[in-house]
Amino acid sequence: MHNKSVAELSRELESGKISSVELTREFLDRIKAEDGQYNSFITVTEDKAMADAKAADEQRAAGQASVWTGVPFAHKDIFCTNGVATTAGSKMLANFVPPYDATVTANFRAAGAVCLGKTNMDEFAMGSSNESSFFGPVTNPWGLSNGQKRVPGGSSGGSAAAIAARLVPAATATDTGGSIRQPAALCGVTGLKPTYGRVSRYGMIAFASSLDQGGTMARTAEDNALMLNVMAGFDPKDSTCVDRAVPDYTATLNEPLKGLRIGLPKEYFSDQLNPAMEQQVRNAVKEYEKLGATVKEVSLPHAKLAIAAYYVIAPAEASANLSRFDGVRYGYRCEDPQDLNDLYTRTRAEGFGGEVKRRILVGTYALSAGYFDAYYLKAQKVRRLIQQDFINAFKEVDVLMSPVSPSPAFVQGEKTSDPVTMYLEDIFTIAVNLAGVPAMSVPAGFVDGLPVGLQIIGNYFEEARLLNAAHQFQQVTDWHQKLPQ
Amino acid sequence: MQWDIVIGLEIHVQLATKTKIFSGSSTAFGAEPNTQASAVDLAMPGTLPVPNEQAFRYAVMFGLAVNAEIGRRSVFDRKNYFYPDLPKGYQTTQLDHPIVGPGFVDVDLADGSSKRVRIHHAHLEEDAGKSLHEDFHGMTGIDLNRAGTPLIEIVTEPDMNSAEEAVAFAKKLHSLVSSIGICDGDMSQGSLRFDVNISLKRKGSDELGTRTETKNLNSFRFMEQAIAHEVERQMDILEDGGRIIQETRLYNGERDESRSMRSKEEANDYRYFPCPDLLPVVIDDAFIESARDLLPELPDERKARFKKRYGLNDYDARLLSDDARMATFFEETASHGKDAKLAANWVLGEFSARLNADDKTVVQAPITGKQLGQLVARIADNTVSSSGAKKVFEALWNGDGGNADAIIEAQGLKQVSDTGALEQMVDEVLAGMPDQVAQYQQETDPKKQKKMLGGFMGPLMKASKGQGNPKLFNEILLKKLNH
Structure with missing residues (x-):
């Protein structure tokens, strides 16, 4: 059963071939047996999951089941779960149990899905390798055969690794600069970052508020659509959430792709891209041509400025967002504070990890008197130019396609000493967040036995078109079905 | 510097x-x-x-x-x-x-x-x-x-x-x-x-x-x-x-x-x-x-209206319009008081002084604008003298008995405005003070005459047990003395 998709499991449950209790037990046993080598979970809520599974079976027996009733999944440990520890991968929140649900969490609960636990992540979603987690690095299920431990990408590396290792069929994730797409690509699973404002951010621990977006991760595009059906929608608790009708994302999965206009941004096929990776991406585009799509080169002239702008805006917002972690009301507090200043400085010095501190410092600097105009304001201007690039591109084409990451999963520790090399992991994903448009990562081949992702970028609120394109690709390819050895 | x-x-x-x-x-x-x-x-x-x-x-x-x-x-x-x-x-x-x-x-x-x-x-x-x-x-x-x-x-x-x-x-x-x-x-x-x-x-x-x-x-x-x-x-x-x-x-x-x-x-x-x-x-x-629709009348607008509608001077209009509750109290007083200027004098005078003395705000006052207005009406129509009115106010403030009319009645504060009765009292008092009458009539300086007039008022008020209308007494005196 653990190789089946959410859609398949839902049908198995509906047909009565298996109960949610049996299914949940099977996945929990797999986590117990196998997660020691991946460390993809921070918290496993076995008792709660079994109780929820039992309730789901009763609900199904009563004829009140939804597609999700009784289907196991996991939440990235950035979504607050009422009564269950929510850490954001940080020592600062290692002891934090929220008394409320994130809107996303509440939506899955209402749909009857069975949450098995909380997946590992880079601390406060800051990282591209899942090595900044206080709870230890996550190991990519791919590439283990040659004896080296590779990163799953980040920051949603726990969710991606858990899905790749068949420990859960689906998991929530978040994407601020590529945190869904890059780990999905590196772990060979399918992920979607929706349009900014499509999914509520309430109860999702903030990294950079104007960029953070909750999204979906599973093996198939269809499962991503099923997830988005649960997650998308207006939330009166989030002022940046958009009040706009939510389509049934599964309804258009089978639309033919004939006439789909694909644009290839020339800036994303640069010499920074591993040539073998490029070949895989171009092969994928050829598949689309076979399906009737047309392809042309387009330009995102300001894309090269995206990393620089992002590493001003995201840390600036983070520096304020993370001020609340002060040891006063919840979370970590240093031992024996001597006075207020000591409480603040030691709590934050001891509670935050290195990457988080680096970004708080960078953000604080960028907002400081005398630097604000040169950094923050300038970065916001660049951001508007980048948005305009995408608006212009979508006048010519329906979707953009590109690689997700410049190279496949790298070996743990390889890039931790050089933050800039690490930041360049997101070179193809970050502009999407600055513009706020939706984008997916779809498995599209292998290089040296490691998965390669195809990025499909859409216009604002065109998630259905992306899911349709990904689903049709998955009808003619089987990259997403491959199992790590 | x-x-x-x-x-x-x-x-x-x-x-x-x-x-x-x-x-x-x-x-x-x-x-x-x-x-x-x-x-x-x-x-x-x-x-x-x-x-x-x-x-x-x-x-x-x-x-x-x-x-x-x-x-x-x-x-x-x-x-x-x-x-x-x-x-x-x-x-x-x-x-x-x-x-x-x-x-x-x-x-x-x-x-x-x-x-x-x-x-x-x-x-x-x-x-x-x-x-x-x-x-x-x-x-x-x-x-x-x-x-x-x-x-x-x-x-x-x-x-x-x-x-x-x-x-x-x-x-x-x-x-x-x-x-x-x-x-x-x-x-x-x-x-x-x-x-x-x-x-x-x-x-x-x-x-x-x-x-x-x-x-x-x-x-x-x-x-x-x-x-x-x-x-x-x-x-x-x-x-x-x-x-x-x-x-x-x-x-x-x-x-x-x-x-x-x-x-x-x-x-x-x-x-x-x-x-x-x-x-x-x-x-x-x-x-x-x-x-804008939710905005009540603003103090400046109210002040202008008070000046125009009640004929108040700038100073009184401001004092009464600044605070909405004071303004409401005044308007209630004026509407029952027949004489708006007199109502303003009483609200700003006796009433405000009493609030201050008792450390109370308008809403805490033990009397209503209506009660004060009814009293003002009785001053305006000469039913009660201003000194009598102060006694009525005191009684109202202390909660002794309902409205001004009842208190005036109960305390016998009604002014005598019966001209015949007042004339008789004047005749009697003047008859008892021949020297002063002569002195008055010989005096040529009207200022001094005015001062001397006051000398007759005391005995007159005494004769009327304080209930004679001073204004009428004054008129009758002038008429009799200037003969």
Whole structure:
């Protein structure tokens, strides 16, 4: 059963071939047996999951089941779960149990899905390798055969690794600069970052508020659509959430792709891209041509400025967002504070990890008197130019396609000493967040036995078109079905 | 050396919304600590602010009441600093795009002149919680009930030149925000808090001196004292050839002392930037008009109406119109009192004096406008003399027996206005005072005659047991004596 998709499991449950209790037990046993080598979970809520599974079976027996009733999944440990520890991968929140649900969490609960636990992540979603987690690095299920431990990408590396290792069929994730797409690509699973404002951010621990977006991760595009059906929608608790009708994302999965206009941004096929990776991406585009799509080169002239702008805006917002972690009301507090200043400085010095501190410092600097105009304001201007690039591109084409990451999963520790090399992991994903448009990562081949992702970028609120394109690709390819050895 | 005093004010006004500016928690004052603090107010991870529409409406009402431009695109910014009663580590406020733009308030001064104080802007922001330093044995207690209470911070231009002007403006502002219903006006609960910026410059010079800011003055008396204190302090320094340091000061009203809180160099770099959790709020014409519809009559409008409708002079009209409750009381008195000017005299005279003496506000007064009006009507129609009326007022105030008529009746205060009876008394009194009558009639200086007339009034009032109408007595006397 653990190789089946959410859609398949839902049908198995509906047909009565298996109960949610049996299914949940099977996945929990797999986590117990196998997660020691991946460390993809921070918290496993076995008792709660079994109780929820039992309730789901009763609900199904009563004829009140939804597609999700009784289907196991996991939440990235950035979504607050009422009564269950929510850490954001940080020592600062290692002891934090929220008394409320994130809107996303509440939506899955209402749909009857069975949450098995909380997946590992880079601390406060800051990282591209899942090595900044206080709870230890996550190991990519791919590439283990040659004896080296590779990163799953980040920051949603726990969710991606858990899905790749068949420990859960689906998991929530978040994407601020590529945190869904890059780990999905590196772990060979399918992920979607929706349009900014499509999914509520309430109860999702903030990294950079104007960029953070909750999204979906599973093996198939269809499962991503099923997830988005649960997650998308207006939330009166989030002022940046958009009040706009939510389509049934599964309804258009089978639309033919004939006439789909694909644009290839020339800036994303640069010499920074591993040539073998490029070949895989171009092969994928050829598949689309076979399906009737047309392809042309387009330009995102300001894309090269995206990393620089992002590493001003995201840390600036983070520096304020993370001020609340002060040891006063919840979370970590240093031992024996001597006075207020000591409480603040030691709590934050001891509670935050290195990457988080680096970004708080960078953000604080960028907002400081005398630097604000040169950094923050300038970065916001660049951001508007980048948005305009995408608006212009979508006048010519329906979707953009590109690689997700410049190279496949790298070996743990390889890039931790050089933050800039690490930041360049997101070179193809970050502009999407600055513009706020939706984008997916779809498995599209292998290089040296490691998965390669195809990025499909859409216009604002065109998630259905992306899911349709990904689903049709998955009808003619089987990259997403491959199992790590 | 002669100095000009330059004063500008910053006023924090708590808006009287039922719930907080970014959460659904109650804003009621006086609850047990932290019982009105939700996950949003506590800045729990992942929580987000949602703006309270009513706070915007109140802010727009204020803007309209001070003749201000309304900011059509209102943007919230984060003001970053660490403090235990500031849960998010930043205050959500407005820096570059406030909801209320430039406006003005005209203030009447005691000498009868009027002063225009310009409003620089007013912005919406959230209040912080409270740090409680007592009762925690060397630790600090944090109460977040107040955190997130909506405020408007009103910033004036430095247009005031004396403590008197500043206090007159502050009182006017207090009356304004109370009467339009956007603030409960209770200064003892911190509903209005004043920061005063003061500098001195050489008389007649255009060059402003260095200013200091004295923070958190929560009574008009302390404000007046604090300004006097700071002016004197700065004057002493300048006259000794010293320099004023730009700083924030705290004033202790009990001891009439002030001390430096922090200098400009020690000031925080607040690292303002637009709050990414809140989108810009666009205020359209319909919203502004709906706010305008909610505005009651403003004190200035009321004053003009009082002058026109009741024929009051400027001074009386102002005293009666500044406070909405006083104005209502007066209008009730006038409507029952037949003579509006007489009603005004009684409300501002006997009634106000009695409120002061008993330390009561208008709403706490034991008599109604109707009761006072009925009394005024009896004075106007000569049923009771003014001295008799004072006795009636006293009885009404003390709650002895219902209305003025009943008291006049019960205490026998009705004036005798029967001309025949009064003439008879005059004849009798004059017959008993032949020398004085002769003296009066021989006198040629009308001033002296007038004075001598008073000599007959005492015996006449005595003869009538105080119930003779003095006006009629006067007329009859003149008629008889001038024969």
